[in-house]
Amino acid sequence: MSQTTQTAAKKILDRGVGLVISTSGGGAQAISDLLRIPGASRSILSAFVPYSRASQEELVAQPIEKACSARTAQLLSQATYRKARQYSDDHSQVLGLGCTAALRTNREKKGEHRAHLASWDGEVLRTWSLVFNKLARTRDEEEDLVRFLILDLLASACGVPDSDLSSPFVGAGESLTKTQENLTDPILLLHRGEIAHVTLSPSGQLSDNAPPEGILFPGSFHPLHTGHREMASLMSASGRGPVIHEISIQRVDKDPLSLSEIHRRVAQFASPGSPGEWVVLTTTPTFLEKARLFPRRAFLVGCDTAERVLDPSYHGGSLARRNQALEEILSLGGSFIVMGRTDGERFQTVHDLDLPLQYSGMFIGVGREIFQNDISSSEIRGTWEQA
DSSP states (O other), X not given: OOHHHHHHHHHHHHTTOEEEEEEESSOHHHHHHHHTSTTGGGTEEEEEOOOSHHHHHHHHTSOOSOSSSHHHHHHHHHHHHHHHHHHOSSOSOEEEEEEEEEOOOSSOOSSOOEEEEEEEOSSEEEEEEEEOOTTTOOHHHHHHHHXXXXXXXXXXXXXXXXXXXXXXXXXXXOEEEXXXXXXXXXXXXXXXXXXXXXXXXXXXXXXXXXXXXXXEEEOOOTTOOHHHHXXXXXXXXXXXXXXXXXXXXXXXXXXXXXXXXXXXXHHTTSSTTOOOOEEEEESOOSHHHHHHHSOSOEEEEEHHHHHHHHOGGGGTTOHHHHHHHHHHHHHTTOEEEEEOEEETTEEEOGGGSOOOGGGGGGEEEEOTTTOOOOOOHHHHHXXXXXX
């Protein structure tokens, strides 16, 4: 490790930014440079070297068109940013970096020798692309330049002043292009209260668009388990449209979810092997607020949740306020699909609820003969939190 790279690595880590890095096809030496600095673990949250296309797709949780391209580097930067958010509660700023490279190897390449890098901090997407003079450098020399590029991009994205390792080494017949787009992570905007909801599509794309018409499935999903999946699968087959899992980042009588916890819960739906599901993040802890945000929806709930909705204590201890809330939900076209559940030695259904006659049509029961899954989130939460 040269004094130059050591100094650059130390300046990057001194910024205190939480980093997750992915390099594919080249550039892994930059990870080593960073990890050799004492105290690197305070900033380096994780690192990945996904060489195969399958391992890249596993990391980004979606198909990719080319293993080495600017678009793939951008997808990797966004995936590593999400992981940085998921892993970090201790950093005010986090950053994801993705690098893909096609360098000199033991066979002649028909195409260009190239490297594409991208960084994403939730607001700015930086993309750098280098095309080598494929006849001018050895593999080691190409590797060194990609290494400098990674350190340069990290320094730029982390706000290190006057850092430029790579430009002096870009030679004749080579081109380095740099682009920067000012974007914003929708989850960050939601957390700031600047937008009302964020939708995750089955393909893993985040947007501030409303989810499609269908059944809303509110829950903490802490964690997502087979009972949730079976309920969603049953309702999806009912012909009433897709099931949209809804997570409110604001909670009744609890602190709001942190950014890292939001990303952690969302990651369950975008993980490898996930069937691809709709998720919407909101700031609506109560069903009345949910109905106002998404009118004409059925809410998929367990019998225990329906019981809370009917309990005046859920509405500030006021029966009148309970009735006002139910009246407004009804006027907004809202209803509840209530799944039965085991309560001790007894299976509880909608018929066991203290349903006021005027609201009984809002609560549609699903009996034991159709669905039963007695798995408890609280029973498996300890294991999940240690994972």
